Amino acid sequence: MEATDVAPYDALLLVSFGGPERQEDVVPFLENVTRGRGIPRERLEAVGEHYRLFGGRSPINDLNRDLLAGIEADLATAGIDLPVYWGNRNWDPYLTDAVQRMTDDGVTRAACFVTSAYSSWSSCRQYRENLYDAVAAVSGDGPRPGGAPVLDKLRHYFNHPGFVEPVVDATLAALTSLGDAREGAHLVFVTHSIPMTMADTSGPDGGAYVAQHRDAMTSVTARIAEETGADHPHALVYCSRSGSPQVPWLEPDVNDHLEELARAGAPGAVLIPVGFVSDHMEVVYDLDTEAMATAERLGLPVRRAATAGTDARFVAMVRDLLLERAAVERGEDVVRAAVGSIGPLWDRCPVGCCPNPRAERPALCGEPA
Numbered sequence: 001m002e003a004t005d006v007a008p009y010d011a012l013l014l015v016s017f018g019g020p021e022r023q024e025d026v027v028p029f030l031e032n033v034t035r036g037r038g039i040p041r042e043r044l045e046a047v048g049e050h051y052r053l054f055g056g057r058s059p060i061n062d063l064n065r066d067l068l069a070g071i072e073a074d075l076a077t078a079g080i081d082l083p084v085y086w087g088n089r090n091w092d093p094y095l096t097d098a099v100q101r102m103t104d105d106g107v108t109r110a111a112c113f114v115t116s117a118y119s120s121w122s123s124c125r126q127y128r129e130n131l132y133d134a135v136a137a138v139s140g141d142g143p144r145p146g147g148a149p150v151l152d153k154l155r156h157y158f159n160h161p162g163f164v165e166p167v168v169d170a171t172l173a174a175l176t177s178l179g180d181a182r183e184g185a186h187l188v189f190v191t192h193s194i195p196m197t198m199a200d201t202s203g204p205d206g207g208a209y210v211a212q213h214r215d216a217m218t219s220v221t222a223r224i225a226e227e228t229g230a231d232h233p234h235a236l237v238y239c240s241r242s243g244s245p246q247v248p249w250l251e252p253d254v255n256d257h258l259e260e261l262a263r264a265g266a267p268g269a270v271l272i273p274v275g276f277v278s279d280h281m282e283v284v285y286d287l288d289t290e291a292m293a294t295a296e297r298l299g300l301p302v303r304r305a306a307t308a309g310t311d312a313r314f315v316a317m318v319r320d321l322l323l324e325r326a327a328v329e330r331g332e333d334v335v336r337a338a339v340g341s342i343g344p345l346w347d348r349c350p351v352g353c354c355p356n357p358r359a360e361r362p363a364l365c366g367e368p369a
Contacts, residue, residue, distance in 0.1 A: 004079045006326045011083050011102055011110040012075075012318075013151065014068055015095065015127055018088030019058025019281060025091070026051045029058075032090040036358065039243075047242070050285045060280035061091070063309065064115070067278070070315040071113075078319060085110070087134065089127065095134040102149050103138050109150040111325055112365070113318050115277050117158040118191075119208040119345075121198050125354035128153065128363035135364065152329070153365035154321040155347055158216045159340040162317025163308055167216075167274060168223040170305040174270040175228070181268030181301040186233045186261055187224065188254065189217045190291075191275020192282060193238035196248040198357055204350040210236070210250070215340040216274055233266075239286040254287070255294045258302070268301035278309050 020029040026048040027041070034044065051058060064086060072084050083105070087098025102110060112131065116123040131151050138148040157163050175182045191213050202209035213236055221234050237257040238250045252260075254271070261269055271291060273283050287304055295302035308314035320337060327334045328347060336344035349366040 004323070005330075006080055006082055006111075006322060008109050008329050009082070009111045009152075009322070009326055011085060011105075011107040011149065012071070012322060013098060013102070013110045013112045014064065014071065014084060014086040014115070015112050015131070015153075016064050016086070016088050016115040017060060017280070018091030018094075019060040020051060020091060021057050021061055023052065023056030026056050029091050050281065053289065054281075054284065058281045059284060060278065061088075063278040063280060064088075066310050067115075067315070070310045070312075071318050074312075074315045074319055080319070082322075083107070089130050095130050096137045099134040099138045099148055099151075103147055107149045109152070111322050112151050112153045113321065114153060117156060117163060117277060118202075118212045118275065119156060119354055120194055120202040121354045121356055122194055123192075123209070124156070124349065125356065125363060128349065128365050129356070129361045131364040132362045151364055152325060152347070153349075154318075154325055155336075156212070156345045157317060157321060158212050159219065159338045159342055159344070160317050160321070161337055161339055162313045162320065163277070164216060164219050164223070164339055166308040166311040166314050167220050167272065167305065168227070170307070171220060171224055171270055171272050172227055174272075174303040174305040175224075175232075177303050178268045178270070178301055183230070183267065184232070185268040185270060185301075186235070186266050187221060187272060188257060188261075188269050189213070189220070189234065189236045189272045189274045190239050190254050190287060191236070191273075193241040193250045193253070195243065195357070196250060199250055201357075202354050204353045208354075212342065213275060215342045219340040220272070220274070239291070240282045254291050258291060258294050258298060258300060262298040262300045266300065268303075269295070271302060271304040273305070273307055276307050277314070278307050283307065 020026045027044050030044040068086050075082055085098045087095035114127050135148045178185055199209045200206050217236055225231050237252050237254045239254045241249045271287050276283055324334050338344040351367050351369050
């Protein structure tokens with residue numbers, strides 16, 4: 001898309017999860033993440049040990065600073081003069097503060113890019129609820145009346161070439177680094193596990209979370225076959241399970257899957273964090289630390305593919321989604337970039353999409369009921 005007209009938007013908001021940046025932030029951050037779930041403090045302290053292995057600092061905020069700088073540079077190169085703000089769900093800079101800054105700066109309408117590519121309550125709807133809460137806090141009486149900007153969430157991008165192609169190249173690089181073990185190596189696509197009930201109700205018709213990951217996996221494996229001339233065995237697995245052991249979550253766990261591969265005599269494997277856009281805690285602990293320790297114990301050669309991060313194609317994808325949505329809001333026809341079988345998804349989430357598992361809550365960026 002060549003046009004650089006971003007009207008009706010006068011800002012872009014980067015929306016992310018957030019993470020602690022020092023030891024004393026770890027438990028308060030985890031309390032924010034788990035608020036309302038009744039998780040005992042001793043469990044939070046145990047999870048906090050993952051962060052303390054890295055000095056109490058999650059990589060995610062630094063990664064978002066890099067992404068923010070990349071987006072700003074990409075927009076400027078494209079001749080787009082648009083301020084870019086940043087707000088987190090669970091830690092500073094908080095979404096409410098970002099919306100307040102936009103309001104103070106006179107922003108009237110902002111497009112929101114969320115660092116989560118898939119449909120589920122925790123990966124989409126909860127962010128929409130957070131956006132509602134932030135606007136309500138700034139406005140005082142609900143979205144818009146107090147002058148907070150109108151916020152539009154940009155569409156899901158799990159199947160956008162700007163996300164898929166960096167994953168393909170990262171997987172090829174990891175395969176090459178396996179040496180002789182790359183022949184017949186298994187491709188292990190990893191994403192965050194969620195409760196089965198949440199997965200079953202994801203999207204407007206249920207099952208979207210797993211279906212979207214499988215669509216991305218199929219696109220990547222097809223491209224790997226094109227580049228290498230080999231069909232590598234592949235599977236979708238999960239990491240970062242939490243909560244009560246009595247509640248079913250998506251399986252298999254990545255460590256259990258590595259055990260199975262070793263028993264089956266697999267020559268090697270590549271871990272592909274397809275559910276994540278950057279190397280944050282679930283990647284550097286669950287994969288780089290825990291899963292790699294499992295692989296070493298098993299004697300299984302394993303490499304981890306890089307995430308999209310600040311790959312120029314991923315950064316340019318943000319601009320493409322922005323320009324696409326701006327054109328839609330102006331009433332223009334657009335060609336939406338997408339690979340795989342699902343196709344480009346909606347601009348506004350359908351009514352009933354990804355319901356809150358605890359209680360119905362208002363959310364922005366959806367179709368009116």
